[in-house]
Amino acid sequence: MITHGTRAHWTHAAMAVVGAVVSTTRVAAAQDVPKGSGTGIDAATEGKTEVAKEGQFQGVNKKEAEGKDATELSVSAGGMQASGNSRVLALTTAEKFRLRRGEDQFKSALAGNYAQAAAPGGSSQSATVQNLQALVRYDRFLGDFTLFLSDVARTDRFQGLNLRNRVDPGVGYYVINEKTMQLWGEVGYDFLYEIRRSDALQATKPDGTPNGPRLDKTDVLHSGRAFIGFEKSFKTGTKFVTGLEFLQGLSDTAIRRVNYDAGITAKLFGDLSIGMTFGLRYDNAPLPGKEKLDTTTAGSLVYTLL
DSSP, X not given: OEEOTTSOGGGGGGTTOOEEEEEBOOSEESSOOOOOSSOOOOXXXXXXXXXXXXXXXXXXXXXXXXXOSEEEEEEEEEEEEEOSSSEEEEEEEEEEEEEEETTEXXXXXXXXXXXXXXXXXXXXXXXXXXXXXXXXXXXXXXXXXXXXXXXXXXXXXXGTEEEEEEEEEEEEEEEEEOSSEEEEEEEEEEEEEEEEOGXXXXXXXXXXXXXXXXXXXXXXXXXXXXXXXXXXXXXTSOEEEEEEEEEEESSSTTOEEEEEEEEEEEEEETTEEEEEEEEEEEESSOOTTOOSEEEEEEEEEEEXXX
């Protein structure tokens, strides 16, 4: 796994380690309902489970829409520890829930990640990843259209956030809506409320003196949102998912954010699959001292119990 940007560089030592995710799925269902859109890959080896990819809310594909009444619940946990020349500890846990009744659907997800590492020869370990995330989404289906309302909350030490909460109402439309392939788009409004960490309000020089103006502790941003997603399933059991989101500030037109994600899973045998994911986040106006671009590449083994 490779992580760039605001993430600490010690975790490059974990490139060859593959996370194991254990899931228990589906409490009850009237029909055989798939697990839903998204890659299904949790990058446990770096404590990088993501519920929303910073606001990218996966659409609901036709396989979900055809499921009708269903109740699904899954929990996962993973971790990685290395000792010797490289000392790394990473933990991740997540929960996902989906409730479908007729043309109405509710989804929720929770995730927590923590990782720490020490330099070669160092005596103490320091945190390199520390975040908590939550997502809820409601959809009302109208044929190939969906009306939705989503809310995502995130706290992230290394992004300088005590809280970033986003509320996103919008409409989605499926250009291609087949069982093995979906192409859809979403447009809507994004409301962001942010509470920043005190240590992220002002950039400092190497000697610790202030460098530039000090930001407010809280912030509100109104934006327009556009998203396009694509998903393709193959007879061999391979699945490819990708999505691109663009956020344009309305109350501050100088702020723009881009989020891109791609994932591919391939079945090895039985219920065992291997997957790779790539995520990119771009913020042209990050908090002081933070990088504009973050990227994450992860590999995982995924085992499904039910």
